[in-house]
Amino acid sequence: MLLKLTGGRVYDPAHGVDGQVRDVYVRDGRIVAAPAPGTTIDREIDLRGRVVMAGAIDMHTHIGGGKLNIARAMLPEDHRGEAVQRSALLRASCGHAAPGTFATGYRYAEMGYTAAFEPALLPMNARQAHLEMGDVPMVDKGGYAMLGSDDFLLRLMAAGTEQAVINDYVAWTLHAARCIGIKVVNPAGISAFKFNARRMDLEDRHPYYGVSPRDVLRTLARAVHELGVPFPLHVHSNLLGVPGNFPTTLGTVEASEGHPIHLTHIQFHSYGTEGDRKFSSAAAQIAAKINATPNASCDVGQILFGQTVTASGDNMSQHRNAAVASPKKSVTMDIECDAGCGVLPFRYKDKNFVNALQWAIGLELFLLVTDPWKIFLTTDHPNGAPFTTYPHLIRLLMDRTFRNECLGTINPDARTLSTLGSLEREYTLYEIAILTRAGPARLLGITDMGHLAPGARADITVYRDDANREAMFTTPEYVFKDGEEIVRDGRIVKVVQGRYHTVEPEYDPAIDRRLAEYFEKYLTIRSRHMWISRDELSGLGHDAEVVVHPTRRAR
Amino acid sequence: MSALRLTLRAAPAQRVDCAPLTPAALGGKSAAEIGALLLAAGGPPVRVDDLFTIEGTPGDTLVLAGATARLDGIGTALNGGTIEVDGDAGDYLGRGMATGTIRVSGSVGTFAGSGMTGGELRVRGHAGDFLGAPLPGEHRGIRGGLVLVEGNAGERAGDRMRRGTLLIKGNTGALLASRMVAGTIAVGGTVGPGAGTGMRRGTLLLPALPAGLPATFNDCGTFPLSFLTLLARAWRGLPAPFGDLPERGLRVRRLMGDLAAEGKGEILIRA
Numbered sequence A: 001m002l003l004k005l006t007g008g009r010v011y012d013p014a015h016g017v018d019g020q021v022r023d024v025y026v027r028d029g030r031i032v033a034a035p036a037p038g039t040t041i042d043r044e045i046d047l048r049g050r051v052v053m054a055g056a057i058d059m060h061t062h063i064g065g066g067k068l069n070i071a072r073a074m075l076p077e078d079h080r081g082e083a084v085q086r087s088a089l090l091r092a093s094c095g096h097a098a099p100g101t102f103a104t105g106y107r108y109a110e111m112g113y114t115a116a117f118e119p120a121l122l123p124m125n126a127r128q129a130h131l132e133m134g135d136v137p138m139v140d141k142g143g144y145a146m147l148g149s150d151d152f153l154l155r156l157m158a159a160g161t162e163q164a165v166i167n168d169y170v171a172w173t174l175h176a177a178r179c180i181g182i183k184v185v186n187p188a189g190i191s192a193f194k195f196n197a198r199r200m201d202l203e204d205r206h207p208y209y210g211v212s213p214r215d216v217l218r219t220l221a222r223a224v225h226e227l228g229v230p231f232p233l234h235v236h237s238n239l240l241g242v243p244g245n246f247p248t249t250l251g252t253v254e255a256s257e258g259h260p261i262h263l264t265h266i267q268f269h270s271y272g273t274e275g276d277r278k279f280s281s282a283a284a285q286i287a288a289k290i291n292a293t294p295n296a297s298c299d300v301g302q303i304l305f306g307q308t309v310t311a312s313g314d315n316m317s318q319h320r321n322a323a324v325a326s327p328k329k330s331v332t333m334d335i336e337c338d339a340g341c342g343v344l345p346f347r348y349k350d351k352n353f354v355n356a357l358q359w360a361i362g363l364e365l366f367l368l369v370t371d372p373w374k375i376f377l378t379t380d381h382p383n384g385a386p387f388t389t390y391p392h393l394i395r396l397l398m399d400r401t402f403r404n405e406c407l408g409t410i411n412p413d414a415r416t417l418s419t420l421g422s423l424e425r426e427y428t429l430y431e432i433a434i435l436t437r438a439g440p441a442r443l444l445g446i447t448d449m450g451h452l453a454p455g456a457r458a459d460i461t462v463y464r465d466d467a468n469r470e471a472m473f474t475t476p477e478y479v480f481k482d483g484e485e486i487v488r489d490g491r492i493v494k495v496v497q498g499r500y501h502t503v504e505p506e507y508d509p510a511i512d513r514r515l516a517e518y519f520e521k522y523l524t525i526r527s528r529h530m531w532i533s534r535d536e537l538s539g540l541g542h543d544a545e546v547v548v549h550p551t552r553r554a555r
Numbered sequence B: 001m002s003a004l005r006l007t008l009r010a011a012p013a014q015r016v017d018c019a020p021l022t023p024a025a026l027g028g029k030s031a032a033e034i035g036a037l038l039l040a041a042g043g044p045p046v047r048v049d050d051l052f053t054i055e056g057t058p059g060d061t062l063v064l065a066g067a068t069a070r071l072d073g074i075g076t077a078l079n080g081g082t083i084e085v086d087g088d089a090g091d092y093l094g095r096g097m098a099t100g101t102i103r104v105s106g107s108v109g110t111f112a113g114s115g116m117t118g119g120e121l122r123v124r125g126h127a128g129d130f131l132g133a134p135l136p137g138e139h140r141g142i143r144g145g146l147v148l149v150e151g152n153a154g155e156r157a158g159d160r161m162r163r164g165t166l167l168i169k170g171n172t173g174a175l176l177a178s179r180m181v182a183g184t185i186a187v188g189g190t191v192g193p194g195a196g197t198g199m200r201r202g203t204l205l206l207p208a209l210p211a212g213l214p215a216t217f218n219d220c221g222t223f224p225l226s227f228l229t230l231l232a233r234a235w236r237g238l239p240a241p242f243g244d245l246p247e248r249g250l251r252v253r254r255l256m257g258d259l260a261a262e263g264k265g266e267i268l269i270r271a
């Protein structure tokens, strides 16, 4: 079956294609070169005047794992109002900030997204997280395994164990938890919280293990790099949300010591203490650092006004924020003696000084980081806002008039303090395609997604050009997944399953025995029970395909 | 005053969500338009005209005739107008209503008047559990208005109530006024165990000391309360035993609690 998408304006930044009119050919789920003249075209779709991009990729979205289920259990009211009714095609589902798995997949596809990555997959919870993601239809998925507050690593580091052994442990974790990258959350802090520390800055020492967040960052960034994992260490820095935390964020970039590092939801880490209220924007300093550091990238974690829920492995910051939960309820808990998490609902208000400034800081970061390949479009779903707000966020980035209208309605003190009104930059469609397609695929090391050259998976989104970018990005005209039409005019026409993306770096199996002994002695299950095989992973995702992306050892 | 009359053709086999049927939502619609509306139900959605015969013209008053306990969500978020239910109603009757009146000739299911902020809800028969209570996950029960049940109420009536008046002529199940924050509840019959558990403020007026009161209520003795005179005047016109409360000479035994919560609630026993 040969499909021809004729005459659309193609945005394919991976190959420098910026709105040129091109025909795109699809055969057997892949994009193919123009066939020889006379070849039979089985289906042709006239896309003249339409905007054609690869399927969008969300590289940081909390769609699986225990904390989401805690959020769902804690917020039945989040589900009641937003029902997805069962149809001949779709399963029943519900939810706004923490939607059910089916609603998650449907809504992503309806917006033209074809892949989504869970950034805080606790190795100990990997089976449950993959099961849950396996139930999310329509999109490809993958997870980042959380390390950095696990006792085994801290123990190795406290004992001065050589890097090679730590690398083996990191590699083992990627295999066992079937992930595509490594994430660190509040380095050493999640564990330190359980030893009654309530604040961890880069140089602070873990009360029991004596290691500092800086040690953890250096060690893990180096491990990821030396194992040849394409995706850089994914870092949720210390002191999330604390006014005056920006020097810690700058120091975090340094702590990687030149190894690739990705700072996630930097909006929450770009705060100064200027002004009467001791809360100000440090977006300029953070953006300058990202611009000047070749090995660093970031995603924003934009907040948007409205009700949501915050779910994080960062028990320390969530415990600190529990007092401002809205509605008033929260959970801070240990997970399997090996990690922690905190969940609390939150309503960001445009008339609230702090929330309004957070909103402006996120947009300042988007506009001040100059290289679109180094910044990614996220709301840290659902922490800053549900992912369904992305089209609105895209309009804020692309439409300065609209942005300034919105700026005019927020808390006036925050407006005065922000430089947002003076920033003239408007994102182009080409840049949006980098932020949401080409950039994430390149960062993840996935070579056959996020672009439209022959050989790529035929994940394609077609939009009607519309000056109202929010409307345009809310309702694509067509979405293709692996060459199949899955969405037409923003409505799902075919349900597909999506695949898992993983890496399997080599390691010395000597670590197996060490881990077996450790698990036996200290943890709730055996290490061999934590291990998920490739076949098992496939089963967790309803016989999903498991893709293992190549790694290249650095030495 | 015009009225629209929807008569159930036959008892539905599945539960039906009747939330879209309010005078305001149906106002200005033709019988054909109303008939074509879809109601969520167990199994596939059902058309209004498959379920009901439609007579009259939409206006201030909606009559649901031949109603059964399978009809959920009647009068949800009602904001003006009157709904008369001839028969029984299912769960969530008048949930979140703000103004207007709902009258039911039979009995109602669970969560009637849940989280209502105003208006009047009158039930001739019995009410199920969680009368006026918030749904799981919510923090606030009745926040205003009047609920009058002439029969009995189930467990947890008035849970997390913050304002308004809840009157139950018959008996209540366990844990009446649990977690109550403010407002007034009066009961004509007997009250199940655990009344006032977690009560922070608010007033409970009872004809006799209930069995199984939490140990965290303190007896403050029997005396007259001038506030009861105001209450009696406000309740004039309501059926007995609320409308005939004497304006003078009423003495009550007062118990304060729940000391495990804020402890400013009062249970008043008519002496």
Ligand SMILES: [Zn+2]
Binding pocket: A060, A062, A119, A120, A265, A380, A383
């Ligand atoms: Zn996150």
